[in-house]
Amino acid sequence: MINSATNSTSTSAVSSASVAASTTAASSSGAGSAANLTQSDFLQLLTAQLKYQSPTSPANPTQMAQEFAAISTVDGINQINTQLSSISTANGAAQMAQASSLVGKQVAVSGNTLIANSSGAATGAFSLPSATGSTDVTILNPDGSVATTLNLGALSAGQQSFSWSGGKAGTDYTYQITAADASGNPVSATPYTVYNVQGVNLTSSSPTLNVAGSATALPVSSVQTVLGAA
Numbered sequence: 001m002i003n004s005a006t007n008s009t010s011t012s013a014v015s016s017a018s019v020a021a022s023t024t025a026a027s028s029s030g031a032g033s034a035a036n037l038t039q040s041d042f043l044q045l046l047t048a049q050l051k052y053q054s055p056t057s058p059a060n061p062t063q064m065a066q067e068f069a070a071i072s073t074v075d076g077i078n079q080i081n082t083q084l085s086s087i088s089t090a091n092g093a094a095q096m097a098q099a100s101s102l103v104g105k106q107v108a109v110s111g112n113t114l115i116a117n118s119s120g121a122a123t124g125a126f127s128l129p130s131a132t133g134s135t136d137v138t139i140l141n142p143d144g145s146v147a148t149t150l151n152l153g154a155l156s157a158g159q160q161s162f163s164w165s166g167g168k169a170g171t172d173y174t175y176q177i178t179a180a181d182a183s184g185n186p187v188s189a190t191p192y193t194v195y196n197v198q199g200v201n202l203t204s205s206s207p208t209l210n211v212a213g214s215a216t217a218l219p220v221s222s223v224q225t226v227l228g229a230a
Contacts, residue, residue: 095206095207095220096200096202096207098207098220099200099207099208099209099220100200100207102197102209102220102223102226103197103198103199103200104197105196105197105226105227106123106194106195106196106197106226106227107194107195107197107209107211107218107223107224107225107226107227108125108192108193108194108195108223108224108225108226108227109192109193109195109218109222109223109224110192110193110222110224111191111192111193112124112174112175112176112191112192112193113172113173113174113193114139114164114167114172114173114174114175114193115172115173115193115194115195115212115213115214116167116168116169116170116171116172116173117169117196117212117213118169118170119165119169120165120166120167120168120169121163121164121165121167122163122164122165122167122173122194123161123162123163123164123194123227124137124161124162124163124164124175124191124192124193124194125159125160125161125162125191125192125194125225125227126159126160126161126177126189126190126191126192127158127159127160127189127190127192127225128155128156128157128158128160128179128187128189129157129187129188130157130181130187131154131155131156131157131181131182132154132155132179132180132181132187133154133180133181133182133183133184134151134153134154134179134180135151135152135153135154135155135160135177135178135179135189136149136150136151136152136177136178136179137149137150137152137162137175137176137177137178138175138176138178139164139173139174139175140173140174140175140176141173142171142172142173147166147167147173148164148166150162150164154182155179159225161194161227172213175191176191177189177191192224192225194227195209195211195212195213195214195218196211196212196213197209197210197211198210198211198212201217204217206219206220207220208220209223
């Protein structure tokens, strides 16, 4: 009877001590839930478990190995998330700097629209894969009729631009490029729509550009080339 009472008392003491150690470790983490336990808290709990384990029923080594693997995985994921957050913040700052540098400049995006400003002037741009012997720009009214044709002559390969001052303020026109090399063979040009950047929009997940002549902000990634000051 005495031995039975003694064993019962010993087991109760072990259990109480283990609970106390667990409570202390959880409190040190600043929260009482396992979701908030740190790696240090886990090791403190494990030490208490080993210290107060019953001699007749020691801790299962396989289970302990699994617990080590679990806490290492969680700790690794937390470190990765921290690194990704830092990278995201750095990328956001770089995008903001890039967008801000475009304010007050003319940028070209894919398209063939000519946007007449308040004085009726418009700027267009295009890219040539090779040099031309002749280059013509046909400007079309909104109804599809021809407004005028500009003869730009021979041009070198690469980015080109042109200006037109015969438009009506606030009107969108379109244009077509007809080009040929010195032998008369056609040269296919890539047209661009040119916008004047007025500001940076920060309402979306990444900065966009507020431009004259468009109610929709432009993604910075849509910019094909920068022509210079507006």
